[in-house]
Amino acid sequence: MTTGETLLVLAGSVLGSLLAGVLMSSSGASVISVGIAALIGFDVLGGAVCNGTQTTRAWYHRPGQNWVHHVAFVAPHLAYVILVATLMRGSSFDGRYALIFSVGLVGASAVILCVSDRLKTPVAFSAYLVVLSSITIGVGSTRAMGWFEPALLLKLLLGHLLPNGIPPTKAV
Template structure:
């Protein structure tokens, strides 16, 4: 893979270990999400969508936890607004509602709302409490999403991994 693509998907100056770990996890997430979706009887378009979502979310969770991504996303000049917009730009729940049978618009709105309000809460927290608050928000949001929302079992992984990627990986500095 070219260095430019690696810089875009992972981060500039990513180490070999970071790169291998991120791509291996992304590939495993894609395979796992695709197999689960196929086993649930979804057609090829949905299987492909979920495999792509698995690649992005599982891989992105690892990428956002790397030192190189932390240097990129938390460099001087980056503000809470940048971090919030990164989270807000993850409209994946609405794509799920559009394309995955049984993943309703209400569940999509709830997952998206949990992510963006969670991000606002974490970003508003004093720096010394940001990490424990992020973990609290991610744990609570994950529990709500897998127990109280009507989300098909084959995509029960989606919201917890999304929260990990955004609230624990992206928002938190090193």
């Protein structure tokens, strides 16, 4: 990773963590929720910047990488969806939010991974808009975490799954 890329990723991570923590704190949330929001902000916002770098794209789309590797990267991020649904969307678990977000993310990822290389980018952008709209219209964005849904989808669907400029892997 170049020095410039490293500095951008670190800045995105630190600023993302601060932004997420301050927004959550100003909403009157518990210290635990503030800490979790700050950690999620560090990874999701910093990770979105990281996934936009040529170095990271080249790494995740190098020869030998396939759909299994991409799914293995996307799947653990569902833990953030569950954390947000459990701790930050009211007094009890928001199952509808978790379901809409998780099914949308997994389904969109599968479609992006299955289409031809020529269609990956427009399909990914379309999927991003459909999933984000489904969450926003279906259950609404998360109080004090309005950045979370668009940023996680950006990090994974438009950042991680698209090679952009790197010779793409074959579609599944």
